[in-house]
Amino acid sequence: MLVLQVVRAVTICLLILVITLVGIGPMMLMGLVKALVPVKWLQRLCSAGVMWIAETWAEGLKSIFRLMTPTVWDIRSDVTLARDQPYLVVSNHQSWVDIPALVEVFNRQAPFFKFFLKKELIWVPLVGLAFWALDYPFMKRYSKEHLEKHPEDRGKDLEITQRACEKFHDLPVTVVNFLEGTRYTPAKHRQQGSPYRHLLRPKSGGIAFVMAALGEQMRYLLDVTIVYPEGRVPGFWELLSGQVSRVIVDVRSRTVPPELFVGDYANDPDFRDTFQAWVRQLWEQKDARIDEIRRQG
Numbered sequence: 001m002l003v004l005q006v007v008r009a010v011t012i013c014l015l016i017l018v019i020t021l022v023g024i025g026p027m028m029l030m031g032l033v034k035a036l037v038p039v040k041w042l043q044r045l046c047s048a049g050v051m052w053i054a055e056t057w058a059e060g061l062k063s064i065f066r067l068m069t070p071t072v073w074d075i076r077s078d079v080t081l082a083r084d085q086p087y088l089v090v091s092n093h094q095s096w097v098d099i100p101a102l103v104e105v106f107n108r109q110a111p112f113f114k115f116f117l118k119k120e121l122i123w124v125p126l127v128g129l130a131f132w133a134l135d136y137p138f139m140k141r142y143s144k145e146h147l148e149k150h151p152e153d154r155g156k157d158l159e160i161t162q163r164a165c166e167k168f169h170d171l172p173v174t175v176v177n178f179l180e181g182t183r184y185t186p187a188k189h190r191q192q193g194s195p196y197r198h199l200l201r202p203k204s205g206g207i208a209f210v211m212a213a214l215g216e217q218m219r220y221l222l223d224v225t226i227v228y229p230e231g232r233v234p235g236f237w238e239l240l241s242g243q244v245s246r247v248i249v250d251v252r253s254r255t256v257p258p259e260l261f262v263g264d265y266a267n268d269p270d271f272r273d274t275f276q277a278w279v280r281q282l283w284e285q286k287d288a289r290i291d292e293i294r295r296q297g
Contacts, residue, residue: 005241005242005243006241008068008069008240008241008242009237009240009241009242011068012064012065012068012069012240013240015064015068016061016064019057019060019061019064020057023053023054023056023057024129024130026049026053027050027053027054027130027133027134028129028133030046030049030050030053030133031046031050031129031132031133033046034046034047034050034133044171047135047171048171050133050134050135051112051134051171054112054130054134055107055108055112058103058107058108058112059107059108061100061103062100062103062104062107065100065239068242069239069240069242069244070242070245071239071242071244071245071246071247072245072246072247073101073104073105073246073247073249074246074247074248074249075104075105075249075251076248076249076250076251077105077250077251077252078251078252078253079222079251079252079253081106081109081110082110083108083109083110083111083172084111084172085110085111085172085220086111086172086173086174086175086218086220087110087111087173087174087175087218087220087221087222088174088175088177088210088211088214088218088220088221088222088256089102089106089113089174089175089176089177089221089222089224090177090178090179090207090221090222090223090224090282091176091177091178091179091223091224091225091226092178092179092180092184092198092199092224092225092226092286092290093178093180093182093183093184093226094183094184094226094228094233095183095228095233095234095235095236096235096236097228097233097234097235097236097238097239097244097247098226100239101226101247101249102176102224102249104249105224105249105251106174110174111171111172111173111174112134112173112174113173113174113175113176114134114135114136114137114173114174114175114176115136115175115176115177116136116137116175116177116206116209116210117131117136117137117138119138137213175210175214175218177206177207177210179202179203179204179206179207179279179283180199180200180201180202180203181200181203181206182200184198184199184200184233188200196283196284196287197287197290197291198287198290198291199283199286199287199290202279202280202282202283204265204272204275204276204279205265205266207279208260208263208265208272208275209265211256211260211261212261212262212263212264212265215261220253221253221254221255221256222251222252222253222254223251223252223253223254223282223285223286224249224250224251225249225250225252225286225289225290225293226247226248226249226250227247227248227249227250227290227293227294228244228247228248229246229248229293229294229297230244230245230246248293250289250293252289254282257278259274260274260275260278263275
């Protein structure tokens with residue numbers, strides 16, 4: 001059994017490597033043309049081409065997992081997705097398996113999803129170039145300590161992100177935000193003293209930052225809850241080796257009060273309190289939803 005699991009995992013890794021190497025060259029070429037040739041229609045054409053390559057790669061990933069593993073992707077949704085509508089997605093985060101789960105739900109059902117990334121990730125070999133070609137927004141966040149020493153930098157992080165998001169105005173996108181900021185573990189849960197049974201404390205500043213940068217064009221909020229019904233959170237190796245039998249992905253549409261898109265989270269205490277209260281309510285509902293999903297099985 002162990003030998004079969006190792007063979008399966010190695011085979012899947014090789015297949016993923018092959019489809020990545022096939023797609024990365026054309027993606028880099030289109031990315032360079034888009035960056036070097038200031039012709040708007042050509043830039044739009046290259047952006048669409050890069051997105052098509054990424055979606056095709058993701059479809060290949062889905063096919064590999066469906067053919068090579070026994071995992072059942074149990075998708076439950078009250079939303080009819082559209083490829084011409086922009087979406088803001090918030091999700092709990094427990095494992096690297098969450099990423100294939102999101103691919104299963106959204107790829108070629110909604111615009112190709114993008115994450116706000118730390119600026120340092122652009123230097124990761126191959127992956128950083130792919131993120132750059134896909135116009136993933138690279139954020140530069142300043143710590144409180146930095147801003148105390150350099151108050152002139154206050155607000156620059158938002159300006160950088162707003163400029164990056166200007167590229168989203170030509171093509172609809174799905175922006176994904178993990179509010180917990182890190183993967184859930186029981187140790188982190190205890191360390192935080194989290195008031196939620198199944199979740200870490202959400203970080204309101206991140207989503208406030210995203211919503212301020214994107215504006216009301218992201219008026220569709222999708223609340224994604226990922227549940228591993230076997231009672232433990234699997235690692236990516238377990239997915240590759242065929243040890244994950246089922247993953248439940250629950251998608252719910254949520255209404256966002258329009259005023260949450262226009263406040264100043266960093267400098268307006270009243271707005272910050274209002275925003276944090278909304279996020280806490282969202283997380284309380286998600287925590288209860290996880291209990292409900294587990295009861296239902």
